[in-house]
Amino acid sequence: MVNFNGELVGNEQGFFNHQNRGFKYGDALFETIREVNGHIYFLEEHYLRLMASMRILRMEIPMNFTLEFFEEEIHKTISPNETSPAHRIRFAVYRNDGGLYTPQTNDISYVIEVSSLDAPFYVLNEAVYEVELFKDFYLNTDMLSNLKTNNKIIHVVAGIYAKENDYQNCLLLNNDKSVVEAINGNIFVVIGNLVKTPPLKDGCLDGIIRKKILTMLKDDEVLEIVEESISPFELQKVDELFITNTIQGIVPVTNYRKKEYTSAMAKRLVGRLNALARLAV
Known part of the structure; x- marks a missing residue:
């Protein structure tokens, strides 16, 4: 209905x-x-x-x-x-x-x-999940890009590109050539104890799960969470890359070009996210 x-x-x-x-x-x-x-x-x-x-x-x-x-x-x-x-x-x-x-x-x-x-809670999918940069078109660095509007033609074309080339997802860039988000969610990278996600000023969606992870890690005594621009060059240096959205929760990326990622942080966070979701209802 x-x-x-x-x-x-x-x-x-x-x-x-x-x-x-x-x-x-x-x-x-x-x-x-x-x-x-x-x-x-x-x-x-x-x-x-x-x-x-x-x-x-x-x-x-x-x-x-x-x-x-x-x-x-x-x-x-x-x-x-x-x-x-x-x-x-x-x-x-x-x-x-x-x-x-x-x-x-x-x-x-x-x-x-x-x-x-299918699942009543967030489950981490550990299957192969390969991504690539989508460079045909770029996101704007303004407030409209932060909104969940029907203007998603870049995401649509990126989705077609991913399907044609057997990728599970694509990473979108802004006009400054910074990595902004995935087709269907925000992105986080992990370098040691540092967790980074693009700032809203770079043009990423103001995602609900993005906010939750930022809040979740804000007072962590071991991890440092920052909102900073991410360059394509960094993607091959980080330990981990994962995507977040409301439906799937956390999606660990396994491969980007010749780089293979771990998923330790994603595994650590998915349980905390499930607990937070249950507290929120």
Whole structure:
């Protein structure tokens, strides 16, 4: 089932038209959320990020768009007959029809989609996971790149490039040729006891799991966590490289060109992330 403005509709039922601004101009935002056994992981963080992003894009936030409403609409969309313990939620918001580049209204509509997940908790996949740089197009170093908008054409083309060349993922660069993120998540590198992730000013997504790992490691007595630009040259020098996102949690990269990575830090963090997720529900 799909939730369209509070009404549950079938997967095959049409409710968009050719005037949809998300389709015509990418005038839309979305949150990808993990739900397990009725609990929404990091609910408040997803809600606050969506509200902040809507304000940045000058969308009109309805008075009833409270945290409680956000949660209730997600639960309503999950079928009571659903047997899977875990779900992937896509909560999309778009500006209503009308206008060309300049909209006629800032009022919004929303669509919630649900799909099943296999594992009820974050599991580290230790299969071969090879990445390569995607250098055809570059991300901008501005606030819009930090938002989870429908403008993901670079990620789409990078995904096609990865598929054509048998890579599991690609790393995206910004106009300064710094490594920014993967197609589907933030990146972290590990050099000894130093953990690095690109800063938001480099144009990476302001990811929920990225924030959690930064907070998790902030007071660690052994590890040092920093937000610093990462050059492509560094990728062949670091001990470890992993990708983070809300659905998969932590994905260790095994290979980049001739470099092979370990996954000790990813293994160490996935248990802490699962514990943090359980505390958050």
